[in-house]
Amino acid sequence: MQIIVITRILIVSLILFFNAATGTFFYPYLPEMMYTMGMVSTKTQSGMYGSWIAAGFYLGRFLSSFAWGLLIDRHGRKNGLILCLSLVSVTTLFFGSASNYYHLLIARTLVGAVNGLSVIGKTLSTEVCDENYKTWSVAITNTFWALGSNLGPFIGALLYTPSLVPQQKGAFFIAILGISTIPLAQYFLKNDPETVSINPTVRGQSSVSLLKQPKLRSLIFIFALNTFFSSVLAEIIPYWTSAERAHGGLGYDYFNISKIYFYMLFPQVIIQLIMYPIMQKMKGDTWILWLGNAVHVVTFIALPSTASLVHQKMEIAWIVTWITLRNIASFANFATLQKVSNDVVQFEDRGKLNAIQMMVSSLFQIFGMFMGGWLISYTMTAGFKFPFNYYLVFLLLSLISGFIFILIHQLSRKTVVYETATESNSVVS
Numbered sequence: 135m136q137i138i139v140i141t142r143i144l145i146v147s148l149i150l151f152f153n154a155a156t157g158t159f160f161y162p163y164l165p166e167m168m169y170t171m172g173m174v175s176t177k178t179q180s181g182m183y184g185s186w187i188a189a190g191f192y193l194g195r196f197l198s199s200f201a202w203g204l205l206i207d208r209h210g211r212k213n214g215l216i217l218c219l220s221l222v223s224v225t226t227l228f229f230g231s232a233s234n235y236y237h238l239l240i241a242r243t244l245v246g247a248v249n250g251l252s253v254i255g256k257t258l259s260t261e262v263c264d265e266n267y268k269t270w271s272v273a274i275t276n277t278f279w280a281l282g283s284n285l286g287p288f289i290g291a292l293l294y295t296p297s298l299v300p301q302q303k304g305a306f307f308i309a310i311l312g313i314s315t316i317p318l319a320q321y322f323l324k325n326d327p328e329t330v331s332i333n334p335t336v337r338g339q340s341s342v343s344l345l346k347q348p349k350l351r352s353l354i355f356i357f358a359l360n361t362f363f364s365s366v367l368a369e370i371i372p373y374w375t376s377a378e379r380a381h382g383g384l385g386y387d388y389f390n391i392s393k394i395y396f397y398m399l400f401p402q403v404i405i406q407l408i409m410y411p412i413m414q415k416m417k418g419d420t421w422i423l424w425l426g427n428a429v430h431v432v433t434f435i436a437l438p439s440t441a442s443l444v445h446q447k448m449e450i451a452w453i454v455t456w457i458t459l460r461n462i463a464s465f466a467n468f469a470t471l472q473k474v475s476n477d478v479v480q481f482e483d484r485g486k487l488n489a490i491q492m493m494v495s496s497l498f499q500i501f502g503m504f505m506g507g508w509l510i511s512y513t514m515t516a517g518f519k520f521p522f523n524y525y526l527v528f529l530l531l532s533l534i535s536g537f538i539f540i541l542i543h544q545l546s547r548k549t550v551v552y553e554t555a556t557e558s559n560s561v562v563s
């Protein structure tokens with residue numbers, strides 16, 4: 135692989151790391167923030183207010199994703215990327231200065247509204263290299279995204295200070311990371327990929343035309359439901375584990391919560407980088423989706439039984455094991471969906487398609503934040519009996535996984551035929 139291609143893949147990976155870390159760095163101490171700001175009387179209730187903070191990001195991203203997709207299709211990947219990096223860095227600093235609940239909510243929504251990095255990063259991941267290296271590029275970029283999701287909360291916890299603005303140091307660190315990627319993107323990336331011949335006479339499809347393709351609809355919904363699971367679990371980790379044991383929680387402080395994220399890093403990275411490219415070549419895309427969803431189901435059954443099945447000293451190890459397996463499965467699903475989605479449309483439509491995916495997934499993630507935060511806090515404090523106590527969230531996730539099996543089955547039976555500027559292709563399962 136050429137050095138310049140490796141460099142471009144790593145730059146896109148670093149940008150996706152920044153994107154993920156921006157979204158998660160304050161999660162370990164968000165329950166504590168709700169408590170110290172006087173929004174709740176116990177940490178068990180914190181999800182009822184903290185879920186709005188988390189959901190604000192996805193509301194903002196839902197409103198702006200399509201605009202980012204159009205921008206990069208019309209004005210180039212690099213132009214949109216540099217603008218987006220600048221805006222996300224600035225609004226992250228604004229979030230870091232928030233000293234009350236409503237300031238936090240407004241700032242978080244603004245960060246989401248200017249954040250098109252998921253759209254741009256997903257598009258670029260298969261355009262910075264040729265066909266021979268797409269699988270590796272998708273594996274590396276998604277691994278860095280996973281690193282950001284896990285290392286971001288750990289960094290945030292390390293920089294946490296129990297003051298009026300505890301997120302300030304973490305926000306500053308993350309914003310500097312984003313700013314530092316701008317000159318790298320400016321120098322090494324191009325507005326249009328070198329591996330695609332662009333014919334100006336070829337016109338992109340409309341959003342309606344894209345959505346008329348049945349395989350694309352299935353891909354979009356499977357992607358959205360996978361992001362939904364990720365958002366629910368991102369909320370469950372801090373709220374469920376920090377809640378009092380009398381309510382069904384585990385009573386962890388913010389630093390123990392951050393350990394969960396940190397311990398997941400190394401096995402997840404090793405398995406993702408080594409196993410995914412091998413599995414993809416040996417078994418294919420549909421098989422990976424089947425396996426990934428099956429792991430989801432088992433995880434949703436195992437996690438809520440932590441306190442009843444596992445000795446207290448082994449709880450963190452148990453949680454880390456299952457969430458790591460779930461994250462690896464989710465990574466494989468995302469990588470597969472990202473590669474297939476970019477392959478089934480022509481160059482002029484990739485930004486638009488990824489924007490549609492991100493709009494739908496952001497809408498699902500808004501509900502995911504409320505299920506993982508508000509609903510789990512409500513069921514723990516309402517005094518309901520099984521299965522309507524905190525188990526309810528996990529049972530609902532298992533049922534939704536059953537629906538995904540149906541979508542995967544439908545996806546495996548569909549074929550998409552599309553035209554590029556240079557050649558005709560048929561993408562089959």
